[in-house]
Amino acid sequence: AQSVTQPDIHITVSEGASLELRCNYSYGATPYLFWYVQSPGQGLQLLLKYFSGDTLVQGIKGFEAEFKRSQSSFNLRKPSVHWSDAAEYFCAVGGSGGGADGLTFGKGTHLIIQP
Amino acid sequence: GAVVSQHPSRVICKSGTSVKIECRSLDFQATTMFWYRQFPKQSLMLMATSNEGSKATYEQGVEKDKFLINHASLTLSTLTVTSAHPEDSSFYICSATTTAEGQFFGPGTRLTVL
Numbered sequence: 001a002q003s004v005t006q007p008d009i010h011i012t013v014s015e016g017a018s019l020e021l022r023c024n025y026s027y028g029a030t031p032y033l034f035w036y037v038q039s040p041g042q043g044l045q046l047l048l049k050y051f052s053g054d055t056l057v058q059g060i061k062g063f064e065a066e067f068k069r070s071q072s073s074f075n076l077r078k079p080s081v082h083w084s085d086a087a088e089y090f091c092a093v094g095g096s097g098g099g100a101d102g103l104t105f106g107k108g109t110h111l112i113i114q115p
Numbered sequence: 116g117a118v119v120s121q122h123p124s125r126v127i128c129k130s131g132t133s134v135k136i137e138c139r140s141l142d143f144q145a146t147t148m149f150w151y152r153q154f155p156k157q158s159l160m161l162m163a164t165s166n167e168g169s170k171a172t173y174e175q176g177v178e179k180d181k182f183l184i185n186h187a188s189l190t191l192s193t194l195t196v197t198s199a200h201p202e203d204s205s206f207y208i209c210s211a212t213t214t215a216e217g218q219f220f221g222p223g224t225r226l227t228v229l
Binding site: 032034036042043044045046049090101102103104105107108 | 220
């Protein structure tokens with residue numbers, strides 16, 4: 001069975017500092033990996049996705065993520081966070097349907113930005 | 116970009132009543148839609164996969180007779196919570212896929228059962 005682990009429930013970062021959110025997955029085949037952001041009362045917005053190819057993926061809002069098969073990881077990074085980045089971040093893994101399968105989500109990481 | 120809407124955004128109902136939630140893909144056709152459930156401060160759990168014109172596929176542990184899903188067209192899927200009880204109170208989120216682009220999520224529906 002596939003699973004996603006986000007080991008950090010909360011992370012606090014100062015505005016302007018760099019950010020890394022961790023994600024580890026368990027999946028039997030080549031995974032399709034996603035990062036979503038959810039603001040309070042809002043739906044999920046796709047930040048970036050990895051299907052194949054270059055293991056360093058660029059997303060929206062200045063985010064990037066790196067797929068490391070050997071470590072079963074797909075960590076999300078941003079070089080300089082803004083107060084507007086405060087939100088809940090979810091890592092997810094899907095099957096082989098090119099994103100057309102139901103996703104398995106991690107429990108999420110709550111990002112707090114300090115002024 | 117691909118936009119998915121849900122209606123209503125918030126609903127309060129009495130125990131024992133049924134509630135219908137709509138999920139629409141506004142600017143694309145979605146052969147597959149998904150329904151998720153999110154408890155407070157927790158992750159999203161996949162409930163079912165809905166394909167246009169066919170029966171929904173439910174995840175293990177999800178009661179198909181309680182959570183009725185209809186995918187009548189390429190832009191509309193509905194989730195009906197039948198005989199709702201307080202434990203059904205949750206945030207229900209749908210998503211629609213364009214296959215190549217992955218899933219696009221609706222804003223969610225907050226269901227409160229009194």
